[in-house]
Amino acid sequence: MKNTLSLLFVAAVVVTTLSAPAAQAAVAVQDLGTLPGDVRSVAQDINEAGAIAGISMGAGVSQHAVRWDPGSPIRKLNDLGFDTVAFAISSQRTVVGYAVDAANRTQPARWDFSGALTVLTVPGAVSGVAYDINDSGVVAGSAVINGVSHAVVWDSAGVATVLGEGSGQFVTGAGTVIGYSGDQPARWTDGGGLYVYDNHGALVLGHNQAADAVGTSGGEGVLWLGRRRAPLGQDTSPRDISGTGWAVGVAGGRAVRWEASEFTTAQPLAPAPSAASDVNDAGVIAGTVGSWAATWDAAGAQTMLPVLPGSNRSAVSGLSENGQVIGIAGFADGTWRAVVWR
Numbered sequence: 001m002k003n004t005l006s007l008l009f010v011a012a013v014v015v016t017t018l019s020a021p022a023a024q025a026a027v028a029v030q031d032l033g034t035l036p037g038d039v040r041s042v043a044q045d046i047n048e049a050g051a052i053a054g055i056s057m058g059a060g061v062s063q064h065a066v067r068w069d070p071g072s073p074i075r076k077l078n079d080l081g082f083d084t085v086a087f088a089i090s091s092q093r094t095v096v097g098y099a100v101d102a103a104n105r106t107q108p109a110r111w112d113f114s115g116a117l118t119v120l121t122v123p124g125a126v127s128g129v130a131y132d133i134n135d136s137g138v139v140a141g142s143a144v145i146n147g148v149s150h151a152v153v154w155d156s157a158g159v160a161t162v163l164g165e166g167s168g169q170f171v172t173g174a175g176t177v178i179g180y181s182g183d184q185p186a187r188w189t190d191g192g193g194l195y196v197y198d199n200h201g202a203l204v205l206g207h208n209q210a211a212d213a214v215g216t217s218g219g220e221g222v223l224w225l226g227r228r229r230a231p232l233g234q235d236t237s238p239r240d241i242s243g244t245g246w247a248v249g250v251a252g253g254r255a256v257r258w259e260a261s262e263f264t265t266a267q268p269l270a271p272a273p274s275a276a277s278d279v280n281d282a283g284v285i286a287g288t289v290g291s292w293a294a295t296w297d298a299a300g301a302q303t304m305l306p307v308l309p310g311s312n313r314s315a316v317s318g319l320s321e322n323g324q325v326i327g328i329a330g331f332a333d334g335t336w337r338a339v340v341w342r
Contacts, residue, residue, distance in 0.1 A: 047320070048320055052068040110158070134171050138156060153171065237249050240278045282298065289304065
């Protein structure tokens with residue numbers, strides 16, 4: 001399940017450190033490590049087979065797109081001689097993100113199973129980013145044309161269609177692109193039809209395969225269900241929505257879930273400080289309680305995820321449909337490493 005937590009989620013777990021959780025889950029935690037010489041890593045996305053796309057980072061600002069395959073060592077993906085970043089992975093283990101070129105511009109990038117790099121071009125564009133890929137190989141992203149960001153979709157052959165000013169952030173299995181038309185949350189169907197979800201400045205934070213979306217607008221959380229808008233009230237922030245009727249996020253500093261309907265009330269999952277960040281179609285939820293990663297089952301029962309030895313905090317960055325959880329474990333020296341719980 002694609003999750004779009006940016007690297008900002010790392011900052012959120014380095015601020016507060018609470019005692020390690022006493023309860024431990026039946027699953028195991030695996031340290032995914034870094035490339036040789038690097039000191040930090042982040043897991044960005046996971047497919048159902050357990051292959052993970054992410055970033056390995058040096059002591060300075062260097063970043064390298066990587067892939068972790070089950071039972072195999074970390075793989076550095078090819079570059080243009082400079083930094084790379086990976087955002088998403090498909091069932092075929094194709095990864096998308098960006099590669100920095102010699103002019104210090106980001107170029108939309110796609111890496112195949114072998115790690116070979118293809119720059120996804122857009123006529124007239126000088127730079128861009130690929131944010132998401134579906135299992136048919138369709139890619140959503142953005143490209144800068146005449147100084148303005150445009151939403152773009154590339155087909156499996158790499159042929160680009162410019163959708164208009166804005167940015168494509170997600171793509172569903174059916175090829176619907178979700179992102180921004182200008183600065184308004186919007187979606188484009190496979191045929192190019194545009195539907196604007198909400199007002200200028202609203203934020204899209206998650207989606208499901210039906211192109212329902214969640215986010216914030218005017219200081220309150222919102223569910224965009226088809227062509228309906230369901231406000232959740234002030235001090236709420238939904239982060240993800242399943243295809244089976246649940247949205248999850250934060251209300252009043254605590255992890256909650258909502259039934260995805262026009263008239264919905266937050267159901268608390270844990271005391272503050274806590275947050276729910278991901279939900280799959282089985283109703284499994286992943287997030288944090290205090291400074292530690294946790295999951296909740298469909299009935300709302302909480303399980304604290306195992307702690308990586310030596311770490312003093314953890315956070316979730318993604319959840320697959322079959323229940324695998326990715327995230328980071330942080331350490332007292334300020335570094336962190338990508339982990340997976342399965």
